[in-house]
Amino acid sequence: MSTFSPEIEVAIARVRADVARLHGELVRYGLVVWTGGNVSGRVPGADLFVIKPSGVSYDDLAPENMILCDLDGSVIPGTPGAERSPSSDTAAHAYVYRHMPEVGGVVHTHSTYAVAWAARNEPIPCVITAMADEFGDAIPVGPFAIIGDDSIGRGIVETLTGHRSRAVLMANHGPFTIGSNAKDAVKAAVMVEDVARTVHISRQLGEPVPMPQSAIDSLFDRYQNVYGQAPQGALASSQDPGR
């Protein structure tokens, strides 16, 4: 039985609650069917993260059946939920947490339009202001990678390191998003599907018109640093649970 300090136990409980609740957002925004897709969140102050069990109905997800893992993706024995197998993408999420310390949340979905772009191995061009705001660039395509080991994680890290985008379309698979916490990564998953749909529809009408790079830069800077009630701060910001 693992024991943690009272402060870490509080942080674990908060991330368990956040990660369980945020899976409902994937359903609410129509990003998943059946049990496809997963959310994880890093535990602030510890080399731990929380992820869902594999293949369990979204209706049955609750804080006590979320699974606590170390940053190698190993389940922490004796903790609530540890009797079940974690998400098939656990090794991928763990790889991202190990190699991108600024990341506090990782999300994968099979959202329709983003997967359609991934199936064509085609980046989504940055041709609308909402996309410049949120992603500051095209949504890149990552390599084709086998499910189950850390190949997907390596592809995510290779593709997104040094890139403004918090979303990558893994070839022939679908979107993976990162964020400063689990909620931020879910937001990126919602937004990547929205821009994938809009740019797809635009292309049915003709060729989308590129935006000047200076406009993209300026929009990204405004949205990350000025928009809303407090600066969003891109990905360099804290890993506090954003509730």
Ligand SMILES: O=C(CO)[C@@H](O)[C@H](O)COP(=O)(O)O
């Ligand atoms: O596409 C994949 C595998 O990458 C998964 O997203 C599954 O569709 C859902 O897997 P679990 O998280 O339930 O294991």
